[in-house]
Amino acid sequence: MLILNIKYNKMFDNLPIEVSAHIYSFFNKQNEKHVFSRISRKYNKIYWIEQCKEKYGFSPEEDAREIYLAMALIDEAIDKKNSIDEKEIDLFYEKLIQYNTNYPGNSEVIYHLAKLYLRNKSKYQNIELGKSLCEQAATLNHNGARQLLGSFYRDGLYGYPFDALVAIKYYKDAAISGSNNAAVELGISFRDGCGSIERNVEQAIYYLNMAVNRNDNRAARILGLSYCDGIGAIPQNQEKAILNYKLAATRGDNIAARDLGSSFRDGLGCIRKNAELAIEYFRMAALREDIEAAINLGVSFAFGRGCIAKDHNESAYYLTLAANSGDQRAVKMLEDLNMNLKLTLN
Numbered sequence: 001m002l003i004l005n006i007k008y009n010k011m012f013d014n015l016p017i018e019v020s021a022h023i024y025s026f027f028n029k030q031n032e033k034h035v036f037s038r039i040s041r042k043y044n045k046i047y048w049i050e051q052c053k054e055k056y057g058f059s060p061e062e063d064a065r066e067i068y069l070a071m072a073l074i075d076e077a078i079d080k081k082n083s084i085d086e087k088e089i090d091l092f093y094e095k096l097i098q099y100n101t102n103y104p105g106n107s108e109v110i111y112h113l114a115k116l117y118l119r120n121k122s123k124y125q126n127i128e129l130g131k132s133l134c135e136q137a138a139t140l141n142h143n144g145a146r147q148l149l150g151s152f153y154r155d156g157l158y159g160y161p162f163d164a165l166v167a168i169k170y171y172k173d174a175a176i177s178g179s180n181n182a183a184v185e186l187g188i189s190f191r192d193g194c195g196s197i198e199r200n201v202e203q204a205i206y207y208l209n210m211a212v213n214r215n216d217n218r219a220a221r222i223l224g225l226s227y228c229d230g231i232g233a234i235p236q237n238q239e240k241a242i243l244n245y246k247l248a249a250t251r252g253d254n255i256a257a258r259d260l261g262s263s264f265r266d267g268l269g270c271i272r273k274n275a276e277l278a279i280e281y282f283r284m285a286a287l288r289e290d291i292e293a294a295i296n297l298g299v300s301f302a303f304g305r306g307c308i309a310k311d312h313n314e315s316a317y318y319l320t321l322a323a324n325s326g327d328q329r330a331v332k333m334l335e336d337l338n339m340n341l342k343l344t345l346n
Contacts, residue, residue, distance in 0.1 A: 048067075118131070127159075146173050150174070154197055188204070201233040204226075220253070221244070258293045262296070286321055
């Protein structure tokens with residue numbers, strides 16, 4: 001059905017079907033299910049300008065659609081640690097290059113070209129040009145470029161020397177300018193002693209907390225795990241582990257809720273077993289439609305995992321939640337649960 005919808009969309013007549021499908025899928029995954037119907041009505045310059053401004057902080061002077069999609073496709077590939085698909089980027093590459101020529105000094109465009117040249121494994125790879133553009137974007141105060149350069153000097157990548165002071169400066173500049181990703185990466189670097197950066201517990205906690213205090217749930221979860229297990233330079237501390245996990249969980253992070261549920265159920269790290277709290281945090285995520293949490297809780301009730309006592313009805317309830325979301329594992333588990341109950345009754 002997806003292919004048919006795209007096939008008859010006039011805007012995509014000149015694109016390969018698989019590329020059109022990927023673009024549709026990209027927006028669909030961003031919870032922008034309305035996008036495809038809107039795209040079908042327009043090249044709509046205003047729409048694409050708005051999208052670019054919202055995600056990248058600037059309004060393209062021309063070719064807004066191509067500029068946005070080029071950068072979005074590069075980001076998606078990098079986030080997945082995949083090589084950038086040339087069939088897709090070929091469609092927009094020249095527009096991105098031309099835009100950089102016509103409107104020099106745009107740090108977002110420069111940064112994305114740098115990522116393309118550095119991270120692509122075939123025809124677009126150009127390490128020296130990528131390094132030059134990354135440095136240029138960093139001088140224009142682009143936090144992503146600063147973070148990349150921090151990692152290059154930390155790990156001695158792409159011919160850069162191992163230099164802790166330079167690495168920390170780039171990370172710190174990005175973190176202070178508002179980049180939670182840079183703050184988290186710098187915190188982890190100090191926690192574990194990565195590359196040229198030595199372990200430092202105070203600095204590790206400082207930078208992770210910087211991101212936590214800016215409502216970054218991933219940072220809170222990482223800090224919770226660090227205190228729970230005593231990772232790197234950070235010592236075990238049950239109170240702080242629970243505090244950070246709970247902070248992320250109550251702000252909507254289902255992974256943190258699951259991790260905290262598992263910790264209370266099994267007594268992981270320095271967190272003591274507590275059945276009531278284990279159930280509470282698994283349930284928190286399950287009721288927010290997290291399938292893994294629902295299955296975890298269903299299985300825990302089915303077999304009496306950790307400190308959670310067996311309860312057939314509770315197990316069936318949470319496995320049904322997951323099954324109703326289409327999870328076939330949960331469907332099979334429900335069948336097995338009902339079969340075991342029948343055998344027990346007989």
